[in-house]
Amino acid sequence: xxxxxxxxxxxxxxxxxxxxxxxxxxxxxxxxxxxxxxxxxxxxxxxxxxxxxxxxxxxxxxxxxxxxxxxxxxxxxxxxxxxxxxxxxxxxxxxxxxxxxxxxxxxxxxxxxxxxxxxxxxxxxxxxxxxxxxxxxxxxxxxxxxxx
Amino acid sequence: xxxxxxxxxxxxxxxxxxxxxxxxxxxxxxxxxxxxxxxxxxxxxxxxxxxxxxxxxxxxxxxxxxxxxxxxxxxxxxxxxxxxxxxxxxxxxxxxxxxxxxxxxxxxxxxxxxxxxxxxxxxxxxxxxxxxxxx
Numbered sequence: 220x221x222x223x224x225x226x227x228x229x230x231x232x233x234x235x236x237x238x239x240x241x242x243x244x245x246x247x248x249x250x251x252x253x254x255x256x257x258x259x260x261x262x263x264x265x266x267x268x269x270x271x272x273x274x275x276x277x278x279x280x281x282x283x284x285x286x287x288x289x290x291x292x293x294x295x296x297x298x299x300x301x302x303x304x305x306x307x308x309x310x311x312x313x314x315x316x317x318x319x320x321x322x323x324x325x326x327x328x329x330x331x332x333x334x335x336x337x338x339x340x341x342x343x344x345x346x347x348x349x350x351x352x353x354x355x356x357x358x359x360x361x362x363x364x365x366x367x
Numbered sequence: 368x369x370x371x372x373x374x375x376x377x378x379x380x381x382x383x384x385x386x387x388x389x390x391x392x393x394x395x396x397x398x399x400x401x402x403x404x405x406x407x408x409x410x411x412x413x414x415x416x417x418x419x420x421x422x423x424x425x426x427x428x429x430x431x432x433x434x435x436x437x438x439x440x441x442x443x444x445x446x447x448x449x450x451x452x453x454x455x456x457x458x459x460x461x462x463x464x465x466x467x468x469x470x471x472x473x474x475x476x477x478x479x480x481x482x483x484x485x486x487x488x489x490x491x492x493x494x495x496x497x498x499x500x501x502x
Contacts, residue, residue, distance in 0.1 A: 261452035267443055274442070276416040276453055278480030302481055303412060306403050315399035316414050343416035343480015 259321050260296070260345075264328075271328050271349040278343030279316070285340060287347065289333050294347070297322045394456025398436070408468060408488035415458050416480040423477060425484070427470050433461040434482060 265272040273294070277285070280298040288295045299320045308314075330352040338347045400413045415423070418436035426433045436458040464470065469489035476483050 257452070262450070263448065263452060264450040265442060265446035266449050267446050271449075272442070272446060276480075278414040278416040279412075281479060302478075302483070303401060303403065306410075310404045311401060312404065312409070313400060313402040316401050316412065317399075340479075342419050342477075343414070 258323060259317055260323065262323070262325065270351055271331070273325070273327070273347040273349060275323075275345040275347075276343065277321075277340075277345050280321075280343075282340045285345065287338055289327070289336060292327055292329065292331075293324050294327045295322065295324045296345070296347075394454050395459050396454075396456050397460050398434075398458040400460065405485070407485065409486040411462070411482075411484040411486065413458070413460065413482045413484075414480065415477070415482050417455070418458060418477070418480065418482075420477050423482065425475055425482075427464070427473060430464045430466070431461055432464055432473070432484075432486075433459075434484075435459050436482070 260275045260277045262273055262275045265274070275296065277298055279300040279302050281301060284299045284301060286295075286297040288297075297320070300316075300318050303318070327349055332350045332352050335350045336348060338345060340346075398413045398415055400411060403410050413434060415434075415436040417438035417440070419439065422437040422439055424433075424435045426435075438455055438457055440455050442455075464486070467488050468486045472487045474485050
């Protein structure tokens with residue numbers, strides 16, 4: 220029986236390939252829609268020693284209307300601007316502020332402790348703390364001597 | 368424009384930097400606003416994310432209403448910015464008030480980064496009968 224079967228997916232290599240892709244993505248920090256105009260809400264991402272910090276400007280959204288979810292390296296933030304909802308449009312003299320519901324999905328950096336993420340909301344600024352996972356140690360792979 | 372309440376200057380598209388803000392240059396933005404009619408007069412809402420009650424100045428002088436909101440940034444020292452979609456700066460905008468607004472009764476509150484200003488109409492003066500005397 221052949222040890223290697225060329226042309227077929229060998230799971231270990233497949234995983235490695237996927238891992239490299241993920242690493243590259245985390246270096247680029249590609250945010251969805253970054254090159255396609257301004258999205259709501261605008262966000263900034265900062266790196267600190269222990270964590271990444273994501274901030275978003277969401278004035279007019281109440282804390283109880285904010286919804287944060289994280290799954291598979293994608294953070295979804297959702298909310299609704301509810302002030303002035305009850306004012307009929309013909310009463311407006313001037314309307315410059317965005318309104319209604321909003322939603323945004325952001326790819327978060329790799330190696331985040333997703334279960335230890337936390338968020339705070341003050342004065343219309345949402346701050347999401349993304350703690351970095353322990354750096355993975357380079358690991359020596361033992362080579363077994365071929366026994367006769 | 369014949370609005371009772373009109374912004375006293377157009378909204379600049381480019382950011383303008385404050386000229387004499389001390390050693391650190393800060394951005395000054397024109398915040399977006401809504402103006403709407405209420406039973407009592409007019410209402411004004413302005414988006415001022417990052418501004419707290421302590422750092423907001425609202426002033427009426429002559430017939431001009433000016434709002435200035437300072438953003439006290441709490442991004443930790445040494446944070447490296449990896450991705451930026453908004454700049455951090457202060458907010459400034461002024462409005463010309465019509466005589467119909469009762470300046471004394473203007474009141475405001477700040478909630479979740481939104482300033483809400485109520486501009487009540489001045490009560491209409493009742494016609495007053497002037498007695499005409501004869502000699």
